[in-house]
Amino acid sequence: MDISTICIHGSVNRKDPTGSVTVPIYQSATFAHPGVGISTGYDYSRVQNPTREQLEKVIAELEGGVDAMAFSTGMAAITAMMELFRIGDHIIALNDLYGGSVRLFRTISEKNGLTFTFTDMADLASVEALIKPETKAIFIETPSNPMMQVTDIAALANIAHSHNLLLIVDNTFLTPYYQNPITLGADIIIHSGTKYLSGHNDTLAGFLIARTEELADRLRAIYKTIGACLSPFDSWLMIRGIKTLAVRMDRQQANAIALAKWLSKHPKVKKVYYTGMPEHPDYAISVKQSRGFGAMISFEVDSEETAVNLLERMKLVLYAESLGGVETLITYPMLQTHADVPIEERETLGINEKLLRLSVGLENVDDLIEDFKQALK
Numbered sequence: 001m002d003i004s005t006i007c008i009h010g011s012v013n014r015k016d017p018t019g020s021v022t023v024p025i026y027q028s029a030t031f032a033h034p035g036v037g038i039s040t041g042y043d044y045s046r047v048q049n050p051t052r053e054q055l056e057k058v059i060a061e062l063e064g065g066v067d068a069m070a071f072s073t074g075m076a077a078i079t080a081m082m083e084l085f086r087i088g089d090h091i092i093a094l095n096d097l098y099g100g101s102v103r104l105f106r107t108i109s110e111k112n113g114l115t116f117t118f119t120d121m122a123d124l125a126s127v128e129a130l131i132k133p134e135t136k137a138i139f140i141e142t143p144s145n146p147m148m149q150v151t152d153i154a155a156l157a158n159i160a161h162s163h164n165l166l167l168i169v170d171n172t173f174l175t176p177y178y179q180n181p182i183t184l185g186a187d188i189i190i191h192s193g194t195k196y197l198s199g200h201n202d203t204l205a206g207f208l209i210a211r212t213e214e215l216a217d218r219l220r221a222i223y224k225t226i227g228a229c230l231s232p233f234d235s236w237l238m239i240r241g242i243k244t245l246a247v248r249m250d251r252q253q254a255n256a257i258a259l260a261k262w263l264s265k266h267p268k269v270k271k272v273y274y275t276g277m278p279e280h281p282d283y284a285i286s287v288k289q290s291r292g293f294g295a296m297i298s299f300e301v302d303s304e305e306t307a308v309n310l311l312e313r314m315k316l317v318l319y320a321e322s323l324g325g326v327e328t329l330i331t332y333p334m335l336q337t338h339a340d341v342p343i344e345e346r347e348t349l350g351i352n353e354k355l356l357r358l359s360v361g362l363e364n365v366d367d368l369i370e371d372f373k374q375a376l377k
């Protein structure tokens with residue numbers, strides 16, 4: 001079955017006794033037992049809720065995992081996942097991650113006794129050289145945030161598994177519509193459902209998807225114990241958002257390709273980072289492992305003044321954090337998503353006062369270009 005159909009129905013068309021076409025919102029904290037020692041399959045909504053369960057089934061199917069867990073936010077999902085590790089464990093992480101993940105590792109996980117090595121993943125031999133006896137996992141995002149570096153997931157999975165490490169991939173940017181890390185060998189997939197999966201800048205959510213039953217069992221135990229689960233209403237909003245994932249991604253990517261081309265010709269734009277441009281250094285890896293490039297673009301303008309003017313003059317495009325929704329948003333990574341990343345690290349990566357990040361939405365692309373034209377004047 002095609003992924004666009006699974007987005008709408010799941011692979012098994014759910015039959016509701018009332019004929020309801022949409023999944024009802026089971027706004028119940030608890031479920032009555034029909035008899036002693038008998039359960040309807042639902043006991044208490046922290047453990048499982050019928051609305052959330054339908055969402056989790058669809059996500060697990062879309063990602064090719066054995067189980068998916070829906071959390072209140074992406075950060076809640078990552079924080080829960082870190083409970084797989086214990087004092088002394090070492091994790092190798094990409095040096096260009098979502099700023100919130102870096103803050104979690106630095107301020108909470110390290111305090112709890114974990115250690116991290118942040119590194120570039122372009123040269124996989126150098127990543128392998130960082131593996132120590134206490135190393136337990138490799139954590140990446142691909143494409144990365146905000147520099148759009150692409151990591152070869154299958155090659156990295158081979159290295160991880162030959163050393164008994166977990167490969168964890170944050171797949172927020174491409175979504176299961178364009179990329180399936182588990183199929184490429186990853187063990188755990190993370191999503192900020194707040195972004196493309198929800199798609200409307202109106203809901204916070206997060207997901208963990210497990211490749212094996214063994215990992216799913218361990219994560220489920222953490223899930224019900226920590227309790228950062230997604231509410232029935234937000235689960236329903238997520239189900240609704242995912243129904244249009246395929247058409248949204250197609251259109252957002254088409255807009256992004258057009259906008260990336262236009263930006264790269266503008267005299268005040270010095271550099272465009274978009275994985276869908278054949279001149280992107282990782283274009284070949286993208287084509288090999290993904291079905292598309294997504295709609296995230298970073299670009300560097302000629303001066304800090306141009307960047308600030310642009311942010312203040314945009315009319316249609318909103319200056320706001322987050323990404324993946326129908327509205328085109330522009331962010332200033334240095335001040336927003338990456339404000340907590342140490343300055344030397346930011347500078348080395350190229351996250352400076354001239355770098356802007358764009359999440360291309362569903363507006364008419366000519367209207368978007370018009371807005372950039374006037375703002376860059």
Ligand SMILES: *Cc1c(COP(=O)(O)O)cnc(C)c1O
Nearest residue numbers: 073074075098170172192194205
């Ligand atoms: C937004 C984001 C997160 C965090 O998700 P929240 O839903 O905001 O908690 C994690 N990873 C990536 C790549 C993100 O873009």
